[in-house]
Amino acid sequence: MKLNLKLMDHSFPAYPIDTTLGGPLLFLLPLRCVRGQRKQIKSHCVLEKTDCYRYQTLSGSTRTSISHIGSQHRSKGSSHLENILGSAIMSTAGDKDDDDSKSVVSSHSSPSSPSASDVPPSHHSSDKPVDPLLLMGKVKAVQDAIFNRSPxxxxxxxxxxxxxxxxxxxxxxxxxxxxxxxxxxxxxxxxxxxxxxxxxxxxxxxxxxxxxxxxxxxxxxxxxxxxxxxxxxxxxxxxxxxxxxxxxxxxxxxxxxxxxxxxxxxxxxxxxxxxxxxxxxxxxxxxxxxxxxxxxxxxxxxxxxxxxxxxxxxxxxxxxxxxxxxxxxxxxxxxxxxxxxxxxxxxxxxxxxxxxYTPITRSTTSTKVSSVLESAFERLLDDPNFMPNGGHLGFGLTRSYPVKERSSMKTILEGLKGSDSSIAFVCRKLSLPISAQLLYSEDDFSSYNVLLDSTPTLPDQDDGTEYDLIPYFINDWDGMLMEECDSSGHVTKSIEGYEYMIDGLEGEPECVQVFWVTEKTKNTGYETSYLYYGNESSVEYIYASVCLLVEIGPAGSRSSVEA
Ligand SMILES: O=C(O)CCC(=O)C(=O)O
Ligand SMILES: [Fe+2]
CATH class of the missing domain: 2.60.120 (Jelly Rolls)
Structure with a gap:
């Protein structure tokens, strides 16, 4: 393996990589200076390894990652939509890859889902001490109310x-x-x-x-x-x-x-x-x-x-x-x-x-929602230490939804299933604006996440060229960049420096800051393994992982945002 690490603008971190294992490794370097050489670098870095290692440094938004891409051959789906949504679909292989990446160097663990690492700072802007456990308990109560529904x-x-x-x-x-x-x-x-x-x-x-x-x-x-x-x-x-x-x-x-x-x-x-x-x-x-x-x-x-x-x-x-x-x-x-x-x-x-049945008769007054979710949600929003300046709450939806190319995410909002529909119901009841979004992430390549309100068609890949999907989604599909924050509203994963990292942007992208109440459900890119077993071949519709974004106002006036 020969890799010129001097291409990067910060040094190689100290985590060891075990080279005694077999299977392919793929180095992905998302730095601007190596963009043109992406393919060359990929082809130089296939090693013999079996286990999975992800290796990265984070300095602001500049990230270097080395990730295992799995020993399974990653077949390219026949339609563009399948490619982008490949991991969203039920694929066993896709899930396995996801698990792989979780089992790696812990420094990669994402702050996206509330966990022990999601501890708000001990002092809030008002200088009143914040009890992190109390806030986490309130977030957990909302999560518990969401996950207790049978499929x-x-x-x-x-x-x-x-x-x-x-x-x-x-x-x-x-x-x-x-x-x-x-x-x-x-x-x-x-x-x-x-x-x-x-x-x-x-x-x-x-x-x-x-x-x-x-x-x-x-x-x-x-x-x-x-x-x-x-x-x-x-x-x-x-x-x-x-x-x-x-x-x-x-x-x-x-x-x-x-x-x-x-x-x-x-x-x-x-x-x-x-x-x-x-x-x-x-x-x-x-x-x-x-x-x-x-x-x-x-x-x-x-x-x-x-x-x-x-x-x-x-x-x-x-x-x-x-x-x-x-x-x-x-x-x-x-x-x-x-x-x-x-x-x-x-x-x-x-x-x-x-x-x-057509038309969908679902209405906010008829949905029997778990009152547990409603009161857990209210208790969280009533807490002045929870996102004191307002922002967006994100919910990775528990169910997947059938989409085809150019499906509007608005349609999904009308037919939410199970506890997903309960979240929407509670938000509507509290006059909090909601939208369904597809989250596209290139975790293997860069740390940027784009939110889309419809399913995009992908640029033609027949010539084997790999397009940069992030600028394409932002320019052509009104994609928004996403920053993650913790429950106290502090940004934990920023897009700082994106202008140096993302080539080809036409104008300044919109950016939303999201606290993920339930783990974000994302769709990944071109190289996603696509193997889908269904009970019939389907041409048009596939399942996608969808997120719900909820806009909340500052503490004390959560629903002040115009619906
Ligand atoms: O027969 C059954 O119990 C299930 C059949 C089934 O899963 C299907 O047809 O898709
Ligand atoms: Fe079936």
Whole structure:
């Protein structure tokens, strides 16, 4: 490795880099003087290492970083939007990379989320002593109120008299689930086609990933109707926490999982900005295995287990005397889920895509918000030591949202899910202006973050050129630079010196100062690994991580900012 560190305007810091490990390392030098040589430097610095090290100095806003880019090949997505939003999308590889960078030299730890390091100075401008723990406790109370919402609801439903018709022309079959046989389920399985799944926007048949039979909705009729059952009401109350939001459940597919079938971890492909989730109805048949596992924010739930109906030595073709329950599981579309392998019997499900009905009827008066969040929020804002001069609060939203190129973030505000909608509700109630923003960050390359109020299209990369996205977003997409501050309003991550660091700016960019109440959710750039497993290939919509910005006035007049 040969790297001329004299190019930099400050010295190499003292953290050692362990060169005994294998795997590629990438040096990224965001200094103005090396901009032209960025590629050359990259190509000179690929080392053999396996572990992950990030190495940086911070002096004002001038930063040098060395970061591991992961041993996985980083494929470039086919569309520009995918590239920029790549890390925002559910990608396992992307998440792993993120984790990698967290496990590095601690000096990199970002002050963005309130933590023990988020301690306001002991003296405030009024010279009254500030109790940092008290303030942190108030921030934590808001965080706790946000994170205690479940991303799914589930239960048993009445499956009596359930009848399924399927087939075509003269060959119409009927299954009466109160009294069905294994042979009928086997026949149903044989009438299905092999289920594909979406990988990087292509429909793929790969039985190591999804092994199941599926039938499209125009090939079957089922006597179950979610509108006649109480399911829609449950989804409104338990998932959306808002009984006034109209929900449209679009029948999607019938799936049959015989012995050996499964569907590995994926997120359901978003089919529009109004799609918020999926409903799975598990029909009353006997099977073993086949649990639906949901994973979200580090938690895992195993749902929908059945019990074997037929003892192993009984005649597998005998009439069943069905005592199985029909079950429902509704979850937000960005929740990872997986169907474990069915070891015996047949697991039959009907899936629905869940949409907010058009137009979105969500209103500030009807949202049933957790009063805990509301009072925690008020207590924080009432504290004169909390951002005494006002500014912006940032919330990395807990859910991801379907976007396409040029989507306005305003649309997202109308269809917020779960506790994200509660934050918006509380802010509106307190007359605090809110906006949804995409945060673009080039953490590997520079320390600048840009906030965007719509999803940009990216410049054409076909010629292999790497564009500087930061000036492009600022110039062409009205991007704003973001500075981070702590709970007492002191800037902890400044953009100072940006004019020397960011080439090609046309004019002075807007800059907002943000205290991140919940960790910022960001989208990273070109080299983001993009590997997306969905239940269908999608051309238009992908999930994006979105932030909510809330403008607050100075202590004593928080809502003084014009809404
Ligand atoms: O059958 C199930 O339980 C889930 C199916 C599923 O996840 C899908 O079709 O996307
Ligand atoms: Fe799914």
């Amino acid at each position: 799914f609801c589930h239960g048993d439903i009445d499956g009596d008299d359930l009848v399924l018709y399927y087939g075509k022309g003269d060959n119409i079959r009927r299954i009466d689930f109160d009294n069905h046989t294994i042979a009928q389920l086997e026949e149903l399985a044989n009438a299905c086609s092999a289920a594909k799944f979406g990988l990087n926007q292509q429909d793929v048949l790969d039985e190591t990933y999804r092994k199941a039979g599926k039938m499209d909705s125009d090939n079957f009729l089922i006597s179950y109707n979610p509108y006649e059952s109480r399911i829609i009401r449950i989804i409104q109350n338990e998932l959306l926490n808002d009984e006034d939001t109209d929900v449209y459940a679009e029948l999607y597919k019938l799936n049959v999982y015989g012995p050996g079938s499964f569907f590995k971890s994926h997120k359901d492909t978003p089919r529009g900005e109004k799609m918020f989730g999926s409903l799975v109805i598990i029909l009353p048949t006997a099977y073993e295995g086949g649990e639906l596992v949901l994973r979200d924010r580090g938690e895992e739930w195993k749902l929908g287990a059945s019990t074997p109906l037929i003892s192993p030595d009984s005649d597998s073709d005998s009439d069943s005397n069905n005592t199985q329950k029909m079950k429902y599981i509704a979850f937000y579309g960005d929740v990872d889920h997986e169907v474990l392998e069915v070891t015996s019997g047949y697991r039959v499900t009907i899936t629905y895509n869940l949409y907010y």
